[in-house]
Amino acid sequence: GAGVSQSPSNKVTEKGKDVELRCDPISGHTALYWYRQSLGQGLEFLIYFQGNSAPDKSGLPSDRFSAERTGGSVSTLTIQRTQQEDSAVYLCASSPSRVTEAFFGQGTRLTVV
Amino acid sequence: TQLLEQSPQFLSIQEGENLTVYCNSSSVFSSLQWYRQEPGEGPVLLVTVVTGGEVKKLKRLTFQFGDARKDSSLHITAAQPGDTGLYLCAGDGSGANSKLTFGKGITLSVRP
Numbered sequence: 001g002a003g004v005s006q007s008p009s010n011k012v013t014e015k016g017k018d019v020e021l022r023c024d025p026i027s028g029h030t031a032l033y034w035y036r037q038s039l040g041q042g043l044e045f046l047i048y049f050q051g052n053s054a055p056d057k058s059g060l061p062s063d064r065f066s067a068e069r070t071g072g073s074v075s076t077l078t079i080q081r082t083q084q085e086d087s088a089v090y091l092c093a094s095s096p097s098r099v100t101e102a103f104f105g106q107g108t109r110l111t112v113v
Numbered sequence: 114t115q116l117l118e119q120s121p122q123f124l125s126i127q128e129g130e131n132l133t134v135y136c137n138s139s140s141v142f143s144s145l146q147w148y149r150q151e152p153g154e155g156p157v158l159l160v161t162v163v164t165g166g167e168v169k170k171l172k173r174l175t176f177q178f179g180d181a182r183k184d185s186s187l188h189i190t191a192a193q194p195g196d197t198g199l200y201l202c203a204g205d206g207s208g209a210n211s212k213l214t215f216g217k218g219i220t221l222s223v224r225p
Contacts, residue, residue: 004155031212033212033213041217041218042199043201043215043218048212050212093155093156095213101161102146102156102158102203104155104157106153106154106155
């Protein structure tokens with residue numbers, strides 16, 4: 001597709017379950033970001049991938065959160081043993097290089113019940 | 114860590130009013146970007162400012178980059194309900210492993 005694609009668009013899960021969120025960046029974009037956004041709030045940085053460099057994981061809130069980017073393209077954000085406070089919109093963005101314009105997906109709305 | 118402080122956090126104004134919002138940091142940025150996010154959507158880039166003192170206009174929106182490249186402002190003339198949204202600024206860091214750093218955003222509501 002032409003833009004950043006995230007799936008699923010909505011996810012409802014029971015507390016304690018694991019979830020996987022997927023991001024398909026724009027083809028050729030080397031930088032990929034994951035952010036979390038609570039209702040009415042700004043962006044909370046989670047993790048950043050740039051090319052073959054080691055990812056910047058400094059924003060991951062706990063060891064229940066992990067992410068990988070396979071082949072420099074698709075990325076998966078995994079949340080283990082979900083908690084109610086994990087409920088939020090998870091946004092993915094990609095960029096042609098390190099600090100040029102970030103193109104965002106429409107996000108995955110995660111609800112933990 | 115390079116932080117961007119945006120102010121005010123929330124702003125509610127009447128259609129037709131003018132407003133200015135701010136994005137400030139103690140760090141120098143090579144460039145700074147402004148994004149707008151509408152409900153249910155991801156943020157979309159409005160403008161990138163690169164040169165200290167630069168002013169860019171996008172219809173009724175005027176963006177300015179501070180001379181020292183540490184701060185930026187966004188002025189909206191004659192605000193309209195369609196301007197409602199979350200306005201985010203983002204700055205690029207320095208160094209090979211730096212990344213875009215976003216502020217927390219300014220929630221603007223323009224009442225008809």
